[in-house]
Amino acid sequence: MITVGDFRIGPEEKKIINEVLDSGRISEGKYVKKFEMEFAKKIGTKYCVAVSSGTSALIAGLLALIYSGKIKPGTKVITTPITYIATSNAILLAGLKPVFVDIDPETFCITPAAIRKVLEEGNPKEFSLILPVHLMGYTCDMEGINKIAKEYGLLTFEDAAQAHGSKINGKNAGTFSVMADYSFYIAHNIQVGEMGAVVTDDRHLAGLIRQVKANGRMCDCLECTRTQGICPHAPKDDNDLDPRFTHNLVGYNFKTMEFQAALGILQIGKMEEIIAKRGSNVKKLNERLSKLSDIIKLPIYSDDVSYLAYPMVLKKNNKINRLRLRQELEKKGIETRPLFGSIPTQQPSFCGYKEEYKGKLPHADYVGSNGFYIGCHQYITDEEIEYVGKAFEDIIK
Numbered sequence: 057m058i059t060v061g062d063f064r065i066g067p068e069e070k071k072i073i074n075e076v077l078d079s080g081r082i083s084e085g086k087y088v089k090k091f092e093m094e095f096a097k098k099i100g101t102k103y104c105v106a107v108s109s110g111t112s113a114l115i116a117g118l119l120a121l122i123y124s125g126k127i128k129p130g131t132k133v134i135t136t137p138i139t140y141i142a143t144s145n146a147i148l149l150a151g152l153k154p155v156f157v158d159i160d161p162e163t164f165c166i167t168p169a170a171i172r173k174v175l176e177e178g179n180p181k182e183f184s185l186i187l188p189v190h191l192m193g194y195t196c197d198m199e200g201i202n203k204i205a206k207e208y209g210l211l212t213f214e215d216a217a218q219a220h221g222s223k224i225n226g227k228n229a230g231t232f233s234v235m236a237d238y239s240f241y242i243a244h245n246i247q248v249g250e251m252g253a254v255v256t257d258d259r260h261l262a263g264l265i266r267q268v269k270a271n272g273r274m275c276d277c278l279e280c281t282r283t284q285g286i287c288p289h290a291p292k293d294d295n296d297l298d299p300r301f302t303h304n305l306v307g308y309n310f311k312t313m314e315f316q317a318a319l320g321i322l323q324i325g326k327m328e329e330i331i332a333k334r335g336s337n338v339k340k341l342n343e344r345l346s347k348l349s350d351i352i353k354l355p356i357y358s359d360d361v362s363y364l365a366y367p368m369v370l371k372k373n374n375k376i377n378r379l380r381l382r383q384e385l386e387k388k389g390i391e392t393r394p395l396f397g398s399i400p401t402q403q404p405s406f407c408g409y410k411e412e413y414k415g416k417l418p419h420a421d422y423v424g425s426n427g428f429y430i431g432c433h434q435y436i437t438d439e440e441i442e443y444v445g446k447a448f449e450d451i452i453k
């Protein structure tokens with residue numbers, strides 16, 4: 057099977073997991089702290105808060121923006137229809153309203169022109185935030201998006217769950233906004249199984265995210281490694297108050313575990329190597345499949361992209377449709393995934409939006425019903441790339 061994602065446990069992974077077991081602590085502790093410090097440094101932000109998943113990173117980040125007063129509850133958030141559903145779910149679960157704008161069919165990212173249009177056509181006062189997704193590792197035009205955000209007094213929050221290490225003018229995606237979320241789910245560029253993180257330069261927001269992820273507890277220390285005793289930051293006039301068990305916000309339990317963080321530390325060390333191998337596989341797949349490029353739109357290659365996978369879109373043709381192609385590929389042991397489906401028009405859980413967006417998102421609708429992806433991960437070999445090339449040729453004769 058040539059899978060969409062893969063994660064292999066080698067001697068280093070076994071060693072660090074055993075170290076966690078021997079440390080006597082498996083809930084958040086020193087490995088989580090170390091991961092947070094190293095990931096922030098790697099991405100180029102002051103703070104990183106590790107959480108249980110990319111979905112919880114989005115929800116915690118959005119709630120922190122609301123609790124800080126930077127955005128108002130119930131306001132509108134401009135986002136993409138083509139993404140993993142978590143982005144839109146998080147907006148709704150944080151009590152905000154998603155507004156979908158169309159994508160660039162080459163990069164699958166929302167465009168400044170589409171964002172401007174929706175603001176010009178609506179009441180800009182109802183909007184608070186732009187939440188672009190760097191899909192498949194392709195980066196959105198953050199300069200253009202931030203320019204519009206500034207003009208309209210909005211904030212931006214990048215969903216970089218699929219773009220660890222993608223670059224915009226030499227800087228990491230995820231550093232162009234008030235905050236950004238990442239997912240370390242097993243099939244992602246940098247993987248640990250299940251974990252997420254929010255990065256930000258804002259100390260106050262980082263503290264609020266720490267509170268939200270721990271049921272809104274008062275304690276928002278960024279560096280606390282205390283395991284016993286009275287908190288040194290407890291108010292002097294109330295020695296009995298323990299900030300870990302006093303809650304001044306309503307939050308969730310979005311904490312992660314030492315195991316994932318330990319694996320994450322190893323992954324950070326391998327990040328460049330992983331990104332380069334994925335990029336090289338994309339280049340090789342593009343060369344091998346180039347003869348089919350009148351039938352399938354192959355992904356654009358760029359050294360700046362940290363590829364989540366190998367996305368393709370079937371062109372308008374009468375040779376083959378997506379369902380048959382995916383079925384035939386799977387029969388040959390090549391795992392595939394649809395390119396998510398346009399959320400307001402094609403996802404059943406968002407069917408209430410269908411009428412409103414009918415005909416308004418032509419690129420997203422097309423990609424949502426004709427796009428799909430296969431793996432380009434770091435364990436895929438040249439022989440497997442050859443096998444994939446031959447399989448495509450045999451199916452689309």
Ligand SMILES: Cc1ncc(COP(=O)(O)O)c(C=O)c1O
Pocket residue numbers: 109110111112114139140142143189215217218238239240241250251252
């Ligand atoms: C763009 C995007 N945002 C958010 C998420 C949610 O991450 P998780 O699955 O870790 O909750 C994902 C997961 O695939 C994603 O692709």
